[in-house]
Amino acid sequence: MANEEKAVLEVEHLSKQYKKGVYASQDVTFNVNKGEIFALIGPNGAGKTTTIRMIATLLKPTEGDAKIGGYSILTDAAKVREGLTYLPDEAGAYKNMKGRQYLQFMSEMYANSKEQAAEFVKTAEEICKLGDRLNDKIETYSRGMIRKLLLARTIMPKPLIAILDEPTSGLDIINALEIRRMIKELAAEGMSFLLSSHNMLEIEYVSDRVGIIAHGHLLETGKPSELLEKYEAQNLEEVFEMVVNNSEIL
Amino acid sequence: MKFFSLLKKELREMLNIQTVCMLVLIIFMMISMGGMMNKAAEEESEESGKITICDLDDTTFSKAVLHFLESPVAGMKNEVNVIDVTSDDYAAELKKAGVKSFVIIPEGFEKSISEGKQADIIYVSRMSSLAALSNVNAGSEVAVELIGAAVKTAIYQDKTSKGALTEAETKLLEAPLNVEEQTIVANKSANVKQILLYSSLYSRSLFMPLVVYILILLGSQTMINAVSAEKLDKTLETLLSAPVSRMHVLSAKMIAAAIVALMNAAVYMIGMNKMNMNAVIEYPDDFKKTMEDLGLTFGIKTYLLIGVQMLLTMLIALSISLILGAFAKSIKSSQTLLLPLMFVTIVPFMASMMIDVTSLPKALRYLLYVIPFTHTFIATDSIIFGKTALYIGGLIYQVLFLVVCMTVAIKIFTSDMIFTASERVGRFGKKKKAHDEN
Numbered sequence: 001m002a003n004e005e006k007a008v009l010e011v012e013h014l015s016k017q018y019k020k021g022v023y024a025s026q027d028v029t030f031n032v033n034k035g036e037i038f039a040l041i042g043p044n045g046a047g048k049t050t051t052i053r054m055i056a057t058l059l060k061p062t063e064g065d066a067k068i069g070g071y072s073i074l075t076d077a078a079k080v081r082e083g084l085t086y087l088p089d090e091a092g093a094y095k096n097m098k099g100r101q102y103l104q105f106m107s108e109m110y111a112n113s114k115e116q117a118a119e120f121v122k123t124a125e126e127i128c129k130l131g132d133r134l135n136d137k138i139e140t141y142s143r144g145m146i147r148k149l150l151l152a153r154t155i156m157p158k159p160l161i162a163i164l165d166e167p168t169s170g171l172d173i174i175n176a177l178e179i180r181r182m183i184k185e186l187a188a189e190g191m192s193f194l195l196s197s198h199n200m201l202e203i204e205y206v207s208d209r210v211g212i213i214a215h216g217h218l219l220e221t222g223k224p225s226e227l228l229e230k231y232e233a234q235n236l237e238e239v240f241e242m243v244v245n246n247s248e249i250l
Numbered sequence: 251m252k253f254f255s256l257l258k259k260e261l262r263e264m265l266n267i268q269t270v271c272m273l274v275l276i277i278f279m280m281i282s283m284g285g286m287m288n289k290a291a292e293e294e295s296e297e298s299g300k301i302t303i304c305d306l307d308d309t310t311f312s313k314a315v316l317h318f319l320e321s322p323v324a325g326m327k328n329e330v331n332v333i334d335v336t337s338d339d340y341a342a343e344l345k346k347a348g349v350k351s352f353v354i355i356p357e358g359f360e361k362s363i364s365e366g367k368q369a370d371i372i373y374v375s376r377m378s379s380l381a382a383l384s385n386v387n388a389g390s391e392v393a394v395e396l397i398g399a400a401v402k403t404a405i406y407q408d409k410t411s412k413g414a415l416t417e418a419e420t421k422l423l424e425a426p427l428n429v430e431e432q433t434i435v436a437n438k439s440a441n442v443k444q445i446l447l448y449s450s451l452y453s454r455s456l457f458m459p460l461v462v463y464i465l466i467l468l469g470s471q472t473m474i475n476a477v478s479a480e481k482l483d484k485t486l487e488t489l490l491s492a493p494v495s496r497m498h499v500l501s502a503k504m505i506a507a508a509i510v511a512l513m514n515a516a517v518y519m520i521g522m523n524k525m526n527m528n529a530v531i532e533y534p535d536d537f538k539k540t541m542e543d544l545g546l547t548f549g550i551k552t553y554l555l556i557g558v559q560m561l562l563t564m565l566i567a568l569s570i571s572l573i574l575g576a577f578a579k580s581i582k583s584s585q586t587l588l589l590p591l592m593f594v595t596i597v598p599f600m601a602s603m604m605i606d607v608t609s610l611p612k613a614l615r616y617l618l619y620v621i622p623f624t625h626t627f628i629a630t631d632s633i634i635f636g637k638t639a640l641y642i643g644g645l646i647y648q649v650l651f652l653v654v655c656m657t658v659a660i661k662i663f664t665s666d667m668i669f670t671a672s673e674r675v676g677r678f679g680k681k682k683k684a685h686d687e688n
Contacts, residue, residue, distance in 0.1 A: 018670070056491040059666045078493060086491035092483030109492040150488075163491075 007031035008083075008160045008192040009038075009055065013064035016050050016216075024050040026216045027064070032161060032194055037187045039195040039207035040218075041240065047216035048196040049089065052165055055194065056086040069160050083160040085110075087150055089169060089196075099134035099141070099149055100125075103156070110157035120156040127182065128152035144175040151179060161192040168202060180206045200236035210236065212243045219243045272589045279597055282614075289611070301328050301393040302352040304335040307359035311404065315355065318400040319393060328392065340374045341437045351375035351390040353397070366419060368428040369401055376434040377444050379606030379631045380455030394429055401426040435544040436636030442540045446533060451546060451634075456603070459627045461515050462560060463599045466623060469511035469564050470571040470591055476503055477575025478584035486668070500572075500663045507568050508561075515560070546634055555641070556629050562648040563626040567591065569655035576662045576671040598624035608637065619644070622651040 009032040016025045025047040032038040040048045053059040055066045057077040065072050071079040093102050103124045104117070111117035125134060128148045138146065147170075154162050167183070168176035183206055187193055197203050203210055204224045211221040220227065220243045224236060233239045301319055305312045320330050333347045335354055344352070354372035362369040373394055378384060402423055409419050433444045448455075480486035489499055534540075541547050570591055578584035598621050601607060607618055607628050618624045625632075625644025632641035662668055 053487075053669070056487075058487055058490055058669060078495075081491060081493040084491065086488065088484040088487045090484065091488060092485060094483075094485060106488075106492070109489070109494050153488075 007033050008036075009066065009068050009194060011051075011055065011064075011066045014051060014054055014061050014066055015063040016047075016054060016059060017062040023047075023062075023216045025054070028213070028216075028218045029064075030211050030218060030221055032192050034160075034192055035187050035190045036209065037183060037193040037195065037207045039197060039203040039210045040213050041197060041200050041203050041210050041236065042213035043198055046198075046213045048198075048213055049165055050216075051213070052086070052163055052194065052196055056084060056163055057081055058086075082110075084163060085154040085157060085159045086163045087154040087165060087167065089166040091150055093138045093146055093149060093153075095139040096137065098137055099128075099130055102138060102149065103134070103153060106153045107156060123158070124149075124152035124156035127155050144171050147171055147175065147179070151182065155182075155186060155191070158191065161194055162186075163194045165196045166199075167195060167197070168199070169197075176202070200240060204236045212240055214240075214244050214247070217247070219247050266586075269586075272586075272593075275590070275593050279593060282597065300331065301396075302331045302333055302347060302349045302390065303393055304333050304352060304354045306335070306357050307355045309360040311360040311363065312355050314404075315397055315400045319396050328396075340432050340439045341376075341434045344374060344376055344434055350378070353390050353393045355397070363401060363404065363426075366405075366422060368422065369426060370430060371397060371427050372430045372432060374432045374434065374439075375444055377447060378608070378635050380448070380451055380634075381602060381606045381631070382604050384606035384609065394427070398427045433544070435546060435634070438544050440540045440544050442534075442537070442544075446537065447541070447544070447546060450533065450537070450541065454548065454630065457518070458556070458630050459599050459602055461518050462563060462623070462626050463595060464518055465511050465515045465560060465564050466567040466595045467592065468514045469507055470567045470588055471585075472510050473503065473507040473568045473571035474575045474578065474584045474588055475581070476507065477572055478578035478581060481575070481578065481668070481672070482580065490668075496664045497660070500660065503572070504565070504568055507571075508564055511564055511568075545636070548634075552630075552633055555633050556626075559626040559629040559641075559645065559648070562645070562652055563623050566622050566648065566652050566655055567595075569652065569659040572659045573655065573662055576668050579672045594621050595623050597621065598627045602627035602631075606631070608640065619647070622648050 011028055011030050014025060014028040015023055017023050028047070028051050030038065040051060042048055050059065054061045055068070055073065057073050057080055061073070065074050067073070068080045069083040071083070073080050094105070097105065100121070103121045107117040107120035107124070111120055128134075128151070130145060130149060133141070133145065138149070141149065147168075151164075151167065154164065164183070168179050171179065180202065183193055183195075187208075195203065195207060207224065209221060209223050210227065212219045220239075222230070227233070227236065227239045231239045231242045233242065303316065303319070305316060316330060316332065319328055321327075331349075333352060335343045335347075335352070337343060344350070352374055354374065356370050356372055359369050359371075371394060373390055375390060405419065405423055405426060409415050415423070430441060431443045432439050433442050433447060435447075477486075480489070486499075490496060538547075571588070574587040574591070575584060578587055598607075598618050601610075601618060602624070607615060607624065610618070625641075625648055629641060629644070631637065632644065662671065
C-alpha cells in the first residue's frame with residue numbers, strides 16, 4: 001500500500017446529496033490512523049451510514065473525497081476495496097450456506113491464491129470461535145453467531161481498515177462484550193477500525209477517537225476523555241447533547 | 251367487535267394498493283381477451299356465410315348447385331363468391347382470390363353423378379398458424395356440406411323416381427363426394443387434410459408457449475428473489491464492498507438464473523415431449539414425407555431459431571426482474587413487483603394459443619407486438635408458416651429491447667441506485683422528508 005506513514009483513512013469534505021438541497025451527509029472531514037479505532041456517533045438518521053457507505057465505495061459522493069491507503073474512492077475504487085472490509089448494520093449471510101462455506105466463499109473474494117484463501121478461512125475460524133457449528137447451515141445460527149461469523153469474515157483478510165456499522169447491535173451483553181474486546185485486540189495488533197454506533201456508552205469504552213455527527217454534519221471530533229473534559233460532561237451522551245445544542249447549523 | 255377489528259386488519263394487510271392495481275389489470279386483461287375471443291367467434295360466424303367457389307364443370311347441375319348454395323338455409327343466406335381458378339398453383343390462386351380457402355367443382359362433376367359415381371370436389375385451404383382458432387375455414391366447410399347435400403338430394407330424387415335404390419346407390423348416398431383436400435403452408439401445397447397436420451403439430455403448439463411462459467415465470471422469480479434477498483440481507487453491500495467487479499456479480503447472477511430457468515424448461519420440454527398426444531390418430535403412410543414437403547417438420551434449424559428467441563426472451567425477463575429487484579423493499583413487495591411482468595407475459599401467451607396474432611386488428615396486433623415476449627410465443631408460427639419478416643422483425647425488436655433493459659440494469663447495478671432505488675420509491679410513496687437514512 002502506498003503512503004503507509006500517512007493516515008490509513010483520510011476523509012475530506014465528503015458530502016452526499018440525495019435531492020437538491022437535502023444532504024444526508026455534508027462536508028464531513030476526519031481521518032483514521034494505523035491501529036486506531038475511530039467511531040462516528042450519532043442518532044439514527046444522522047448520516048453515519050451514508051458516510052460509511054461512501055467510504056466503502058458503495059455510494060458515490062456528491063462532493064469531496066476519501067482515501068484509503070492513499071487511494072481515492074473516486075478514482076481508484078477497486079484499489080480502495082482491496083484495503084477495506086465492511087460489515088453493514090444488521091447484515092445477514094447466505095442462509096443456505098454452511099458457516100465454513102460462507103467463509104470460504106468470502107475469502108475467495110479477497111484472496112489472490114488458494115493458499116491465501118485457506119489462510120483467511122483459518123484466521124476466521126479462530127476469530128469466530130464457532131467450532132463445529134461452522135459445519136451447520138447459517139439458517140440454524142442465532143443472531144449472535146451470525147454477527148460473530150460476519151465479524152470474523154470482516155477481519156480475516158487483515159484489511160488496512162475494517163468498517164463496522166453498529167457492530168454490536170441486537171447482541172446480548174456477553175456477545176457484545178466479546179466483540180468489543182476482539183476489536184480492541186485487533187487494533188492493538190495494528191488494524192484500523194471505523195465504527196458507527198448510536199450506543200455512545202459502548203463507543204466511549206471501545207474507541208480511541210470519536211466524531212459526533214448529527215443531521216449529516218460532523219460537529220466535533222476528539223478522544224472521549226478530551227471531549228468529556230472539554231464539555232465537563234459525565235459521559236458521551238451528555239457531550240453529544242451539548243455539541244448538538246451549541247451547533248449553529250441546527 | 252374483536253373479530254371485525256381482526257378482519258379489518260387482515261383485509262388492510264392483504265388488499266393493498268398493489269393487489270387492487272393487479273385486480274384492475276386482471277379485469278382489463280379478461281375484457282381484452284374476451285374481446286379477442288368474441289371477435290374471433292364473430293369472424294367465424296361471418297365467414298361461415300361467405301363461400302368462395304370455382305365452377306370448372308360449368309354444367310346445368312353445377313350451376314344448380316351454386317344456386318342451392320345461395321338459397322337460405324334455416325334463415326341464413328350465404329354469400330357466394332364465384333372465382334376463376336386457372337392453374338394448379340393453389341397457393342397463388344388463394345393469394346389472387348384474397349381468401350383463406352375455396353372449393354373447386356372440377357370438370358366431370360355432373361358426369362360422375364349421372365354415372366352413379368362419387369363426385370370429386372377440391373377443397374383448398376391455407377394453414378397459417380397453430381393457434382386453436384386460426385384454422386377455421388367455415389365458409390368452405392359449409393360449402394362442402396351443402397354441395398354434398400345437393401348431390402344427395404339430386405341422386406335421391408333421380409333414383410327413387412326410377413324405383414327402389416340399389417345397394418350401390420344407397421352406399422353412394424352415404425358418401426356422395428370424394429373431397430380432395432389441398433392444404434397450403436406458406437407457398438407449398440399438399441394433398442393432405444389440414445386437421446391431420448394440426449393434430450400432429452398440436453402438442454408442439456401447446457407446449458412451446460407453455461415452456462416459454464414457464465421460462466419467463468421461473469427465471470423472473472429466481473432473479474428477483476436473488477436480488478431482493480441479497481439487498482434485504484445486506485449481503486449485496488458486503489459483496490460489492492469486496493474487491494470484485496460489479497459486472498462480475500451482475501453477470502454471475504444473470505447466468506445462474508438463466509441456467510436454472512433453462513434446466514426447468516428442459517425438464518418441462520422433455521416431459522411434455524414424452525406425452526404422446528397423437529397416439530389415437532392414424533396418419534397416412536406418406537404423412538411424414540408430406541410434412542417434410544410442407545416444411546412442417548422441426549429440424550435443427552427450426553429448434554435453433556426458436557432457441558434464439560427463447561434465450562432473448564429469458565434475458566429480457568431476467569434483466570427486467572433485476573431492475574424490479576432493485577426497487578424491492580421486502581420479499582413480499584418483490585413478488586408484487588413481478589405481477590406486471592406476469593401480466594404482460596400471460597396476455598401474449600393466451601392470445602398466441604387461441605388466435606393467429608397476425609390476423610388481429612392492427613391496433614391490437616401492434617399492442618401485442620410491443621410486448622417483447624409475444625415474438626417468442628409466435629416464433630414457431632412465424633418460422634414454420636414462412637412469416638420470415640415477422641420473425642426477423644421480432645428478433646431485432648427483442649435485441650433492441652434487451653439492450654435497453656440491460657443498459658438500465660447495468661446502470662442501476664453499477665450506481666448508487668442499487669441501494670437507493672427502493673428508498674426513493676418509499677420516499678415517493680410516503681412523501682417522507684429528508685434524512686430517511688441512518
